[in-house]
Amino acid sequence: MAVVKPEMKSYIWLQTADGSIQQVEEEVAMFCPMICREVLQTGMGSSKNYAISLPQRVNPAILGLILDYCRFHQVPGRSNKERKTFDEKFIRLDTKKLCELTSAADSLQLRPLVDLTSRALARMIEGKTPEEIRETFHLPDDLTEEEKLEPLRNMTDDPRIRLLNRLYARKRKELKEREKLKNVEVEEEQHVDERSVDDLLSFINGADEGKLETYLTSYIYCAELLYFLHEPDCPTSSCLNGDTGNVPSPSKPSELQDSAYVKFSPKLDFDDGDIDDELDPAMKEEIDREVEDFARRLNSVWPERMQEILSLGQERRPVSLSVNGNGSLKRYTGLDGR
Amino acid sequence: MDSDSGRDLISDLPQSIIESILIKVPLLDAVRTSILSRKWRYKWATITQLVFNDTCLTPCHDKSSISCNLVNFITRCLFLHDGPIHKFELNTSYSPTSPDLDQWLLFLSRKDIKELIIDIGEDDWFRAPSCVFFCPKLTHLVLVRCELNPPPNFKGFLCLKHLSLQQVIIPPHDIEVLISSCPLLESLTLSYFDSLELTIRAPNLKYLNLEGEFKDIRLENTPHLVGISVAMYMTDDIAEHFEQSSGCNFDKFLGGVPCLERLIGHIYFTKYLSIGNEQGSFPVMYQNLKFIELYQVSFEDMKELLVVLRLIVSSPNLEELQISSSSITTTTDIYDLDFWERDWPADCTFSKLKIVHMTDFSGLPHEIAFIKFLLGHSPVLEQMIVAPTIYVMDKVVKMLIDLLTFRRASPLATVKFVQEPL
Numbered sequence: 001m002a003v004v005k006p007e008m009k010s011y012i013w014l015q016t017a018d019g020s021i022q023q024v025e026e027e028v029a030m031f032c033p034m035i036c037r038e039v040l041q042t043g044m045g046s047s048k049n050y051a052i053s054l055p056q057r058v059n060p061a062i063l064g065l066i067l068d069y070c071r072f073h074q075v076p077g078r079s080n081k082e083r084k085t086f087d088e089k090f091i092r093l094d095t096k097k098l099c100e101l102t103s104a105a106d107s108l109q110l111r112p113l114v115d116l117t118s119r120a121l122a123r124m125i126e127g128k129t130p131e132e133i134r135e136t137f138h139l140p141d142d143l144t145e146e147e148k149l150e151p152l153r154n155m156t157d158d159p160r161i162r163l164l165n166r167l168y169a170r171k172r173k174e175l176k177e178r179e180k181l182k183n184v185e186v187e188e189e190q191h192v193d194e195r196s197v198d199d200l201l202s203f204i205n206g207a208d209e210g211k212l213e214t215y216l217t218s219y220i221y222c223a224e225l226l227y228f229l230h231e232p233d234c235p236t237s238s239c240l241n242g243d244t245g246n247v248p249s250p251s252k253p254s255e256l257q258d259s260a261y262v263k264f265s266p267k268l269d270f271d272d273g274d275i276d277d278e279l280d281p282a283m284k285e286e287i288d289r290e291v292e293d294f295a296r297r298l299n300s301v302w303p304e305r306m307q308e309i310l311s312l313g314q315e316r317r318p319v320s321l322s323v324n325g326n327g328s329l330k331r332y333t334g335l336d337g338r
Numbered sequence: 339m340d341s342d343s344g345r346d347l348i349s350d351l352p353q354s355i356i357e358s359i360l361i362k363v364p365l366l367d368a369v370r371t372s373i374l375s376r377k378w379r380y381k382w383a384t385i386t387q388l389v390f391n392d393t394c395l396t397p398c399h400d401k402s403s404i405s406c407n408l409v410n411f412i413t414r415c416l417f418l419h420d421g422p423i424h425k426f427e428l429n430t431s432y433s434p435t436s437p438d439l440d441q442w443l444l445f446l447s448r449k450d451i452k453e454l455i456i457d458i459g460e461d462d463w464f465r466a467p468s469c470v471f472f473c474p475k476l477t478h479l480v481l482v483r484c485e486l487n488p489p490p491n492f493k494g495f496l497c498l499k500h501l502s503l504q505q506v507i508i509p510p511h512d513i514e515v516l517i518s519s520c521p522l523l524e525s526l527t528l529s530y531f532d533s534l535e536l537t538i539r540a541p542n543l544k545y546l547n548l549e550g551e552f553k554d555i556r557l558e559n560t561p562h563l564v565g566i567s568v569a570m571y572m573t574d575d576i577a578e579h580f581e582q583s584s585g586c587n588f589d590k591f592l593g594g595v596p597c598l599e600r601l602i603g604h605i606y607f608t609k610y611l612s613i614g615n616e617q618g619s620f621p622v623m624y625q626n627l628k629f630i631e632l633y634q635v636s637f638e639d640m641k642e643l644l645v646v647l648r649l650i651v652s653s654p655n656l657e658e659l660q661i662s663s664s665s666i667t668t669t670t671d672i673y674d675l676d677f678w679e680r681d682w683p684a685d686c687t688f689s690k691l692k693i694v695h696m697t698d699f700s701g702l703p704h705e706i707a708f709i710k711f712l713l714g715h716s717p718v719l720e721q722m723i724v725a726p727t728i729y730v731m732d733k734v735v736k737m738l739i740d741l742l743t744f745r746r747a748s749p750l751a752t753v754k755f756v757q758e759p760l
Contacts (some may be wrong), residue, residue: 098345106355114358121348122362130373137348139375 012052031070055107433459494519502527536715569604586614612641666670
């Protein structure tokens, strides 16, 4: 260790992954546990030739930020209030820098800074819709519709989700059977359903088995509806006791999306036995693709579609459904509270 | 790092950072991240801390649905979770039924649980299943409103450092065994226990927090205690016990805590200590005791006053003293004011005492004498703050005049008379 004369400060030499080397005041650099350990264990850092190699995640710009942080906090006499004020100003960075900073602080084992930046990133996640979060962090929206539902399927005991799973499972079964009977290719007709949602659901159990697209359409409606339901700022409600739905004002698309949903009676006896059919993976892929396709198409015409559908079904009575063990849908008139 | 603004900023960060972020959002939001993108699908499922509270509830109209939804949410969460769970906290005003709670606890006992906090609604007190006693890595246990019955083959929590039991029903003998079978225990909190006679043997204990109706508290093997806070409530049963007990409570309680730094006593604590206390030499000195806070001290009871004096005289490094007076003035006896000059050596000084705070001051003769005593024997005193109780507001001026005439050993001492309620 260098002898510290009153007029001479001691410096540590640091090298970032891009090769550039800089010298930093000793007490500032030693505030980072990783650097501290390197100095004490290997004796490196005392001169330019023996600069300490910093982890790859620390680039020069971020290193500058980290050293600012260290320079402030390593001074022992500061009050808690001062430190807090500094921290609050310090993390006012764009998201990209914040993520890089978290990563770099983690690789230098600077725990207090990791906590500070994690808290800032957590604030960007808490209470935001998935779209907002994807936007903030540039995340790709690469889950299929079915996959988006899966976590929800497992997360709630919502009978609507179970109904959906059941529809989907039955659909797959039917497809399988049809595949066996004839080697027919499923047509991708852009047939968008005109009926009200009520009718759709009763139709599902109806005699018309041949129309894949109609099934999928209704499935997509349900899927989209339920997906929107579980956004944080939707009036998510497992209100299963006969409230009438909100009438969406036809003015803005987002409002329509938010407030349109179907309510079911809680009295649904489902037989969950056939949910996990074994399907040929190729079949599964095909179904996934179709589901995605429809979803995409529906997304583009969704607001107008919803408006039409809801104006078609003038009355807003809740739909009460029950499914027997053998799968036929029955409609209840009354609702029993759970 | 390239500067492509469209590139995913966060998904490739190490899981430890993702966890660090996800545990700072409510659990419901953390679970919702599973629909963000393919990479995020199961990122939440490996977080090691699960905190369930009322932020996990979806609004609903009837109470039983909410309760049901919460139970389902917890069950599904646990089922989907992957990997160890180090912290599980359940804090809700709803009461999950016993079978659910038992299953969750069984599941957690297999997942290396380290911190377990259960604080559920007031309807029913749950009975802790035996699997709770066989969580070998438990370091932190907080239980509220439950029944604990340690099974006969329970060998103790060998890693437990922090134990907090509030309104817990447990056989008295078992609680002593529980405490002494946790060799690493550092912090113990027992709240709202009834009529307990307690002996504490905890060689590593640092912080003790007791509140309830205690008949007897004995600290038998607690050499490392640093902070004690006790609130003792009184019942007729206990009052009777006090009268009949023998032995010096002060010695039983404070006899073996030489490292004590902070002592806080509420309600009948000083009364409890006064029983059996003989005026005499003080065998134990508390070299580290810097803060003493005693509430509801009765300045009419000479024995309680002796306890206070014994404490402060045995603490040569005392810096801050806070005393609140019990505002019941019952007797009109003649006060033995000569006691102060006769029985206390004139050369006793409180060489480090800086701040004294007297609240609920009623102007009783011994209170005034006590303040005079402190002022005269504290050479570095900086502040003497006196806050009178509201019942004596008319006599405030006279008291003020009296106080200001007392000799002060410290040139820096200021006497503040605070009139607003604290």
